[in-house]
Amino acid sequence: MKKNYQLKTTALLALALICLSSLNAQVRIAKLDPASNSVTLKNYGTSNVPISGYWFCNFPAYAQVSSMTSVASLDPGEEVNIASSINFAVADGEFGLYNTNSFGSSAAMEDYMQWGSANHQRESVAVAKGIWVANTFIDLAPPFAYSGTGSQNGADQWITFRSVRISKLDPATNSVSLKNYSSTTVPISNYWFCNFPAYAQVSSMTTTTSLAPGEEINISSSINFAVADGEFGLYNTNSFGSATAMEDYIQWGSANHQRESVAVAKGIWDSGTFINVAPPFEYTGNGSQDGVAFWSTLSINSFEQQNRFELYPNPSNTTLNIQLQGQNSNGTLQVYDMLGKQVLVQSISLSEVSKIDVSTWNNGLYLVKISSDNGEETKRFIKQ
Incomplete structure (x- = not known):
């Protein structure tokens, strides 16, 4: 047994x-x-x-x-x-x-x-x-x-999933960087830039015909962008009203630009949202994430080094502390949710620690922007 x-x-x-x-x-x-x-x-x-x-x-x-x-x-x-x-x-x-x-x-x-x-x-x-x-x-x-x-x-x-995506964009210099986030080489000659109503084929702006996995190229765009308020769409054909043809999309400054509806239909952008940070812009995702939450200001800091502000604790579910060292003037604090809606605006003393009550805010990602005579800087804050 x-x-x-x-x-x-x-x-x-x-x-x-x-x-x-x-x-x-x-x-x-x-x-x-x-x-x-x-x-x-x-x-x-x-x-x-x-x-x-x-x-x-x-x-x-x-x-x-x-x-x-x-x-x-x-x-x-x-x-x-x-x-x-x-x-x-x-x-x-x-x-x-x-x-x-x-x-x-x-x-x-x-x-x-x-x-x-x-x-x-x-x-x-x-x-x-x-x-x-x-x-x-x-x-x-x-x-x-x-x-x-x-x-x-x-x-x-x-x-x-799009293999080739917009990785950086500087509307002041009409500079666009494309990056291949996939594991295979992707031809890009037939891709198109779209900033309604202006269009240009990639082959007319660069001699690079394809991107290897992980490869990135910077292109001097022949179509112009508005620094404060604009949009940019990347397409695999010149069917600019087609969600299938659209590869990537961003808009900044405000929502409801001409091609927003195409990006929404594609499933890569949320209606009514826009990048609410100062240009130039940089994509911070890994290729699979979409939307304004994955775009930030490309420059490391818009302030001088001594003006950098800190957010802590981050994430937080009760109180957010904001501190800026080496500055004795006042500034303006603005907070936006990821739909671009302003949830807070107030004066702030940049020489002191400001405590913000976030307990009633919805959970999610917020953009915290401080402006003064010395410049402005935007950082991300996560409410848990």
Whole structure:
């Protein structure tokens, strides 16, 4: 009896280890661009996973991974971009990743996504697998990127992803920096700048034809920007009213510029919001985040060194202390929420510590701006 118990215990432990290994060795779809039939797979697990025997499925088309890439396995955290031999519909489609060619089997399905509409052919398999909710779909403009950590599933875990984004913009000098945040080289010659009603193709402003992963280029724009109040859109074609064609967007000084609605439709900008810091501007995200919260003033400090002010504690849920060293004059304190709405304005003594009661403020990110005769500086504050 004792021997049988030990055998059963050993078998259960072995089974648990196999299951745990399977959970830890998880290859998922990380990015998908239906316009270029590009698929990125990533290993979110903790051990090496062979992928040669995996299959792509876009009913009724199928292709084995080994026929599309020489990469045979993925280490933990490793990803591979694959030029798919099966085509995707940009506006409305589905994609399933399988570990065998049993496409009706939920056990064989590794990952799944659908966009544009629901009820595609393999939705029911994903629902049976427990990784998708029936009648749901990604309601964003492509290309798509998975925003989870590997354990989360469903349409709400997908975001719009753009490889090449605006990284810096100085409206005073009409200078624009573009950066490739993806893991593959991206052609940019056919990209367009848009500052309604002025437009210019990238190929007319620089001889650089593509950007390698992580590469950044500064372009002297042939279209002019307004320093105090303007907008800028980056497009992959000259269809300026198209959310699919738009790659990136920013507006500053005020909201409701001409192309804001396109960016809102793209899912990369919130209606009525604008960058409320002094130019030049710099994107502070990693390529996957959008909106005014990820833009700051490029210059390190608009004040002289001795005029730098401090915010503490930051974050805070009760009191915010503001202190500026080496200054004996008065200034103006202004605080804005991320919709650009002013929530506080008052005089401030720059030689003393000012205590601001933030207990009634909504949780989130705020911009704290202090202006005096010596200049102005804006910093971020998080209310918890």
